[in-house]
Amino acid sequence: MQKGMQVQGEIYPPTPMNVMLSQICMYVLFTMIALTFIGESLFKTVDFPLGLKVCNFLKTNFSATMILAFILNTMAQQLVATGAFEIVINDETVFSKLETGRLPTMELLDDLAKTYVDSATS
Structure with missing residues (x-):
């Protein structure tokens, strides 16, 4: 990490x-x-x-x-059971199961990781 x-x-x-x-x-x-x-x-x-x-x-x-x-x-x-799942990065909600009605795809998680981890290292 x-x-x-x-x-x-x-x-x-x-x-x-x-x-x-x-x-x-x-x-x-x-x-x-x-x-x-x-x-x-x-x-x-x-x-x-x-x-x-x-x-x-x-x-x-x-x-x-x-x-x-x-x-x-x-x-x-x-x-x-609310079924809530949210991803918040730097106080910004980048994904919400409550809004989309689905879990994030692996591609979305990969894109988020690349975007935010790369921006944090540079």
């Missing part, structure tokens, strides 16, 4: 709405898993019959419960 050249990675933040929806998905997921495994004893202790019915439903439909858990987990991950 050229002396004086700095490569820095940052996380592009998702929208606050997507973060909130992702957190809701995860709360539902963890609650559902907890109810499946410890809900019956919990609801027996507090004498809550409706909770027992929910736990029995989750246990008898265990495969559907786990499929729903995987779907919720995938949704939560996709909500916070």
Whole structure:
């Protein structure tokens, strides 16, 4: 790497709405898993019959419960994935996946490297 050249990675933040929806998905997921495994004893202790019915439903439909858990987990991950990729050189954005909708080609990366590395050495 050229002396004086700095490569820095940052996380592009998702929208606050997507973060909130992702957190809701995860709360539902963890609650559902907890109810499946410890809900019956919990609801027996507090004498809550409706909770027992929910736990029995989750246990008898265990495969559907786990499929729903995987779907919720995938949704939560996709909500916070921005897919952003930007190349900034000297405070100038020279490539943005958010604007182009694609990743840079190897030719573009090669051209950028030649242009900016050559200009830095001369």
